[in-house]
Amino acid sequence: MDSRTKGKTVMEVGGDGVAVITLINPPVNSLSFDVLYNLKSNYEEALSRNDVKAIVITGAKGKFSGGFDISGFGEIQKGTRKEPKVGYISIDIITDLLEAARKPSVAAIDGLALGGGLELSMACHARISTPGAQLGLPELQLGVIPGFGGTQRLPRLVGLTKALEMILTSKPVRAEEGHSLGLIDAVVPSAELLTTARRWALDIVERRKPWISSLLKTDKLPPLGEAREILKFARGQTRKQAPNMKHPLMCLDALEMGIVSGPRAGLEKEAEVGSQVISLDTTKGLIHVFFSQRGTAKVPGVTDGGLVPRKIKKVAIIGGGLMGSGIATALILSNYPVILKEVNEKFLEAGIGRVKANLQSRVRKGSMSKEKFEKTMSLLKGSLDYESFRDVDMVIEAVIENISLKQQIFADLEKYCPQHCILASNTSTIDLNKIGERTKSQDRIVGAHFFSPAHVMPLLEIVRTNHTSAQVIVDLLDVGKKIKKTPVVVGNCTGFAVNRMFFPYTQAAMFLVERGADPYLIDMAISKFGMPMGPFRLCDLVGFGVAIATATQFIENFPERTYKSMIIPLMQEDKRAGEATRKGFYLYDDKRKAKPDPELKKYIEKARSISGGNVDPKLVKLSEKEIIEMTFFPVVNEACRVFAEGIAVKAADLDIAAIMGMGFPPYRGGIMFWADSMGSKYIYSRLDEWSKTYGDFFKPCAFLAERASKGAPLSAPVEQARSRL
Numbered sequence: 188m189d190s191r192t193k194g195k196t197v198m199e200v201g202g203d204g205v206a207v208i209t210l211i212n213p214p215v216n217s218l219s220f221d222v223l224y225n226l227k228s229n230y231e232e233a234l235s236r237n238d239v240k241a242i243v244i245t246g247a248k249g250k251f252s253g254g255f256d257i258s259g260f261g262e263i264q265k266g267t268r269k270e271p272k273v274g275y276i277s278i279d280i281i282t283d284l285l286e287a288a289r290k291p292s293v294a295a296i297d298g299l300a301l302g303g304g305l306e307l308s309m310a311c312h313a314r315i316s317t318p319g320a321q322l323g324l325p326e327l328q329l330g331v332i333p334g335f336g337g338t339q340r341l342p343r344l345v346g347l348t349k350a351l352e353m354i355l356t357s358k359p360v361r362a363e364e365g366h367s368l369g370l371i372d373a374v375v376p377s378a379e380l381l382t383t384a385r386r387w388a389l390d391i392v393e394r395r396k397p398w399i400s401s402l403l404k405t406d407k408l409p410p411l412g413e414a415r416e417i418l419k420f421a422r423g424q425t426r427k428q429a430p431n432m433k434h435p436l437m438c439l440d441a442l443e444m445g446i447v448s449g450p451r452a453g454l455e456k457e458a459e460v461g462s463q464v465i466s467l468d469t470t471k472g473l474i475h476v477f478f479s480q481r482g483t484a485k486v487p488g489v490t491d492g493g494l495v496p497r498k499i500k501k502v503a504i505i506g507g508g509l510m511g512s513g514i515a516t517a518l519i520l521s522n523y524p525v526i527l528k529e530v531n532e533k534f535l536e537a538g539i540g541r542v543k544a545n546l547q548s549r550v551r552k553g554s555m556s557k558e559k560f561e562k563t564m565s566l567l568k569g570s571l572d573y574e575s576f577r578d579v580d581m582v583i584e585a586v587i588e589n590i591s592l593k594q595q596i597f598a599d600l601e602k603y604c605p606q607h608c609i610l611a612s613n614t615s616t617i618d619l620n621k622i623g624e625r626t627k628s629q630d631r632i633v634g635a636h637f638f639s640p641a642h643v644m645p646l647l648e649i650v651r652t653n654h655t656s657a658q659v660i661v662d663l664l665d666v667g668k669k670i671k672k673t674p675v676v677v678g679n680c681t682g683f684a685v686n687r688m689f690f691p692y693t694q695a696a697m698f699l700v701e702r703g704a705d706p707y708l709i710d711m712a713i714s715k716f717g718m719p720m721g722p723f724r725l726c727d728l729v730g731f732g733v734a735i736a737t738a739t740q741f742i743e744n745f746p747e748r749t750y751k752s753m754i755i756p757l758m759q760e761d762k763r764a765g766e767a768t769r770k771g772f773y774l775y776d777d778k779r780k781a782k783p784d785p786e787l788k789k790y791i792e793k794a795r796s797i798s799g800g801n802v803d804p805k806l807v808k809l810s811e812k813e814i815i816e817m818t819f820f821p822v823v824n825e826a827c828r829v830f831a832e833g834i835a836v837k838a839a840d841l842d843i844a845a846i847m848g849m850g851f852p853p854y855r856g857g858i859m860f861w862a863d864s865m866g867s868k869y870i871y872s873r874l875d876e877w878s879k880t881y882g883d884f885f886k887p888c889a890f891l892a893e894r895a896s897k898g899a900p901l902s903a904p905v906e907q908a909r910s911r912l
């Protein structure tokens with residue numbers, strides 16, 4: 188293969204007259220332009236050769252195809268590759284050359300057929316798959332639409348309602364379901380895949396099996412009126428669920444066109460829309476997230492040194508409270524045997540009870556069988572001492588946030604655990620160097636910072652100190668992947684990456700409210716921006732105890748740039764501590780539904796009188812855009828500091844940390860990507876102006892000032908960062 192080309196296809200013609208074309212583009216046989224153009228040449232040859240009667244398409248190494256090569260979209264967005272003529276691949280190649288050929292094609296699907304991969308197979312005249320195959324059109328998740336005919340062929344194969352479900356949720360189906368839906372013609376073991384597909388192709392030639400062009404099928408489509416109703420409902424749902432994104436609605440336009448005006452018009456609409464969506468900002472953000480998420484596990488100086496993760500056979504967790512029980516749940520769900528240690532029988536029972544409840548909720552929802560529940564629970568053992576720690580490979584400490592307790596625990600661990608054992612802490616704020624002060628094991632001490640609820644939230648911050656060994660990080664990255672978390676490796680500092688970047692978010696919101704802004708309008712503007720909830724609703728959810736403890740850390744460590752508001756402490760004094768007490772910034776009913784509380788004014792006014800700030804008429808009437816900027820630009824400012832100090836290696840890691848740890852909207856690409864979409868100059872000028880009026884809380888940091896003065900993107904690598912890693 189030429190080093191500049193990305194992937195290829197190979198064609199072998201057998202004595203039976205079947206040409207087998209294999210897609211080869213590791214690791215997932217994505218359909219790069221090179222693969223697609225090779226495929227075209229193979230087809231032209233196969234169609235012109237007299238010794239070829241039929242064609243089978245398959246993928247190398249047990250994978251059919253993971254779809255169009257996503258990096259191709261980036262090349263088109265950046266202008267480094269010219270987009271082919273609209274419809275060239277989907278109409279000229281896939282429809283007119285392949286589906287309309289005089290010789291039949293059969294897809295032999297092993298492993299996965301996603302996006303363009305499934306679309307290519309749907310243009311074949313039959314599909315044979317192995318039992319484990321995943322079949323789906325996940326394009327909307329990437330901000331694009333199915334662009335190789337999927338909007339037309341899927342509804343014709345599985346019906347409109349199921350096609351809409353598959354496309355709008357981006358969720359794949361397994362082979363058996365695909366078979367019952369009519370997407371797959373036969374499911375056979377891997378060893379029989381190619382022979383079955385070859386025979387099937389010859390049977391089509393011999394008319395022993397039907398020669399079906401999916402695009403021309405109509406039997407699964409509902410009558411026009413009904414189809415319109417179904418699409419109208421889908422549009423309504425989409426508008427509600429994804430109000431800030433255009434591409435799902437544009438995808439529905441292509442589907443509708445095919446149903447109303449026929450598949451050819453539908454293909455043309457799909458091609459036109461497919462080309463338009465590539466330049467949407469939301470699409471750029473989502474594609475950036477796809478690659479950034481996979482990039483977090485690549486840590487320079489750690490993962491590029493040839494280290495192989497050691498096998499972690501058994502894990503111990505200390506503390507079965509909220510976090511410890513969640514972490515234990517995540518581990519046993521991925522088949523790790525776990526020992527849970529608590530202080531006494533009562534707390535141990537409560538901790539195990541919490542794990543049980545986490546799993547039982549899955550049984551109730553039908554996503555876990557009773558047998559699986561029993562088997563998973565059997566991996567968890569309770570303990571009140573360290574005796575059973577003698578053969579564990581990793582310990583995760585999750586006791587209360589108390590430094591001397593943690594120091595004592597780590598000193599004990601050093602005595603009881605084997606020498607190779609990883610010693611991790613789930614602390615949110617305490618310096619890991621201090622935690623390990625009473626040990627000689629600093630090289631195996633690491634932060635494993637989970638987010639609450641730990642068995643649900645997708646992020647794992649892996650915090651390394653100057654002493655943590657590369658091997659320990661490689662091991663923890665592997666555990667993270669096995670328990671289905673996205674790991675982000677960060678340096679040791681107060682709040683690490685996520686909590687540190689976001690402490691100014693809540694503080695900015697408190698500042699605005701003390702100066703006269705309406706908290707409920709702030710929450711509304713921020714939810715509309717795409718956060719799962721606004722800062723006040725979030726404080727209620729987290730609880731004021733945690734909010735105060737966290738804020739104290741930032742006030743102590745970054746006094747020059749923290750805004751100290753008394754609103755929360757005043758409410759806490761009055762026994763309003765958030766959702767758990769049914770009263771916080773909102774009032775909560777039995778169903779946890781939040782309702783604004785007119786009494787809130789009282790606390791705001793009192794806090795204002797303590798801070799001595801006045802109502803500012805400008806801040807009373809902020810537009811939604813101003814609310815977003817005044818709450819998120821301080822976050823960008825802190826993210827810049829985190830990046831400049833080398834706490835994060837790549838700006839993209841901060842994007843993923845913000846999305847997975849705080850729910851920052853993925854279609855905005857993450858905090859740094861979003862900031863760059865506005866430009867460093869603009870953000871600097873806004874913060875600079877506010878800092879002159881409202882003080883140092885808003886003062887732009889040196890890194891931001893420098894990038895702004897050069898007009899440089901904030902995400903460009905830090906050349907000479909004083910890396911703390």
Ligand SMILES: CCC[C@H](O)CC(=O)SCCNC(=O)CCNC(=O)[C@H](O)C(C)(C)COP(=O)([O-])OP(=O)([O-])OC[C@H]1O[C@@H](n2cnc3c(N)ncnc32)[C@H](O)[C@@H]1OP(=O)([O-])[O-]
Nearest residue numbers: 215217253254255256257258301302303325333334335481
């Ligand atoms: C006009 C076009 C129309 C068409 O309708 C559009 C599409 O098809 S859109 C596409 C629709 N398809 C999708 O949306 C599927 C997107 N892909 C996935 O969901 C998962 O990667 C998959 C399930 C396939 C494997 O999961 P896993 O086993 O956990 O493995 P992993 O996730 O860690 O990935 C391993 C490596 O493969 C890389 N890579 C993967 N796919 C692609 C790709 N299409 N392209 C390029 N690269 C791709 C990935 O970056 C990573 O690289 P690296 O350098 O090693 O970091």
Ligand SMILES: NC(=O)c1ccc[n+]([C@@H]2O[C@H](COP(=O)([O-])OP(=O)(O)OC[C@H]3O[C@@H](n4cnc5c(N)ncnc54)[C@H](O)[C@@H]3O)[C@@H](O)[C@H]2O)c1
Nearest residue numbers: 506508509510511528529530585586587588613614615639
């Ligand atoms: N709550 C969060 O949202 C959150 C998020 C991330 C990290 N953290 C961190 O996780 C840790 C635990 O927090 P939590 O919210 O689960 O606290 P928690 O109070 O719910 O649980 C702590 C548990 O530790 C137990 N414990 C105390 N000393 C012990 C000992 N010597 N041996 C065994 N068990 C002991 C306690 O009995 C209690 O059950 C803290 O360091 C916290 O900063 C919390």
